[in-house]
Amino acid sequence: MASAVSSTTPPPAQRAGYRHLLRTPGAWTFLLPGFAARQPFAMLTISIVLLLRHTTGSYGLAGAVAAVTGVSMALFAPQSGKLADRHGQSAVLVPGVLLHAAAAALLTALALAHAPLWALIAAAVPTGASVPQVGPMVRARWAAALGDGALGDGAPGGSGPRAGRHPLLATAAAFESVTDELTFVIGPVLATGLSTGVHPASGLIAEAALTLVGGLLFAAQRRTAPPLSAARADTRERPASALSVPGVRVLAVAFLGVGSVFGGMQVALTAFAQEHGQPALNGVLYGVFAAGNMLAGVACGAIAWRTSPRRRLLTSYAALTLICSTLWAVSAPLPLGGLGLLAGLCIAPALITGYSLVEALVPATSRTEAFTWLTGSVALGQAAAVTAAGQLADGYGASAAFTVPLVGTALALLTVVSLRARIAPRGVSTAIRHEQRTAETHSASLQTADTP
Numbered sequence: 001m002a003s004a005v006s007s008t009t010p011p012p013a014q015r016a017g018y019r020h021l022l023r024t025p026g027a028w029t030f031l032l033p034g035f036a037a038r039q040p041f042a043m044l045t046i047s048i049v050l051l052l053r054h055t056t057g058s059y060g061l062a063g064a065v066a067a068v069t070g071v072s073m074a075l076f077a078p079q080s081g082k083l084a085d086r087h088g089q090s091a092v093l094v095p096g097v098l099l100h101a102a103a104a105a106l107l108t109a110l111a112l113a114h115a116p117l118w119a120l121i122a123a124a125v126p127t128g129a130s131v132p133q134v135g136p137m138v139r140a141r142w143a144a145a146l147g148d149g150a151l152g153d154g155a156p157g158g159s160g161p162r163a164g165r166h167p168l169l170a171t172a173a174a175f176e177s178v179t180d181e182l183t184f185v186i187g188p189v190l191a192t193g194l195s196t197g198v199h200p201a202s203g204l205i206a207e208a209a210l211t212l213v214g215g216l217l218f219a220a221q222r223r224t225a226p227p228l229s230a231a232r233a234d235t236r237e238r239p240a241s242a243l244s245v246p247g248v249r250v251l252a253v254a255f256l257g258v259g260s261v262f263g264g265m266q267v268a269l270t271a272f273a274q275e276h277g278q279p280a281l282n283g284v285l286y287g288v289f290a291a292g293n294m295l296a297g298v299a300c301g302a303i304a305w306r307t308s309p310r311r312r313l314l315t316s317y318a319a320l321t322l323i324c325s326t327l328w329a330v331s332a333p334l335p336l337g338g339l340g341l342l343a344g345l346c347i348a349p350a351l352i353t354g355y356s357l358v359e360a361l362v363p364a365t366s367r368t369e370a371f372t373w374l375t376g377s378v379a380l381g382q383a384a385a386v387t388a389a390g391q392l393a394d395g396y397g398a399s400a401a402f403t404v405p406l407v408g409t410a411l412a413l414l415t416v417v418s419l420r421a422r423i424a425p426r427g428v429s430t431a432i433r434h435e436q437r438t439a440e441t442h443s444a445s446l447q448t449a450d451t452p
Helices: 018-022 027-037 039-056 059-087 089-112 117-129 134-146 169-197 202-219 246-275 281-302 309-324 333-361 364-396 403-418 426-450
Strands: none
Touching: 018 027, 018 169, 027 039, 027 134, 027 169, 027 202, 039 059, 039 089, 039 117, 039 169, 039 202, 039 246, 039 364, 059 089, 059 117, 059 134, 059 246, 059 364, 089 117, 089 134, 089 202, 134 169, 134 202, 134 364, 169 202, 169 281, 169 333, 246 281, 246 309, 246 333, 246 364, 246 403, 281 333, 309 333, 309 403, 333 364, 364 403
């Protein structure tokens, strides 16, 4: 029996931790280039806001253009994921990063030339649409490296979506959240430092360069890519789209709330720093906020949770909404940094549990697409938040802009609470009902045996 156990599977008595995860064969070949290629999600919005705020003098206009990139990304990301499932990651990624670099360069040139708003919006569409979906691709590679069979997809002979789930998958979800949040520590600070200390356009230029180099290096790692045979499997029991799974739709709406925090905080913190006469403070405050995300992600991967993912998701959103309800009232950098840290601590558990639930709800053949629906929802929520926060910052100041994360998280919490039954993995529900029926049958047999 021992010979049948994968080398990446830790002994049952041990905690499935990061050390075991990083020993997965081939992991480092996609982790390092993937980290560089993920920077657009963290750098793009803030780089556009800072560049256009410099060239136009308006947060509202800068936010509107940044929002177009977010909406475009949200609309095209799931299609990118679906194509990657069908044709392979490299076939989608290589032309995507080339297009993104060209579109970002065009947007930069138009901004510096003080082009009209319609031209900036026209350039923002391909810039957002071509953002490489490296995070979902990395998650799909973890699933392939650890064994899609371990993930479970309701295949015959199993016991539902969670049948035989590899013990390292929860650790991989936490690790990916840590990686995402690390980019949100480095990306905004890097973009802000370059845009305020070197040149207003340098943040967007650096974002395009990292995307191009990291994306091409990631695409070259074909050995660790999910096999195409998995994407061409028998589809008789597979939904046409990952979005047809009710739980994915609920999570996609919930992730709009996470996006509203990211987008609202970016604009509100920028306005807050400007009001205090310290533009560089924006990067520090946002870095503290993102550091909270990263620390919570590390902790989530190290804890052996006894509560269900659904309960953790509800708790995370409730805590996040509570903290966001206080941001608008803060007028000093130090307490704002503290609240930002607390908000960050609540985001990582929400992201990790959301992605973990997708692994349990969606078949392996649609998993990249499902992941991109969630990342696209974050981008869409971020885009809407950037637009709303920009308008509020222009008209009423930073305090008003801080109300955007509150509204977004409150609506997300309401959605999760109202539709929580739809995010319960089918395999878990089936197992619970089976256990209940077994217990009832056993109890009835005992009563019959005791009857004279």
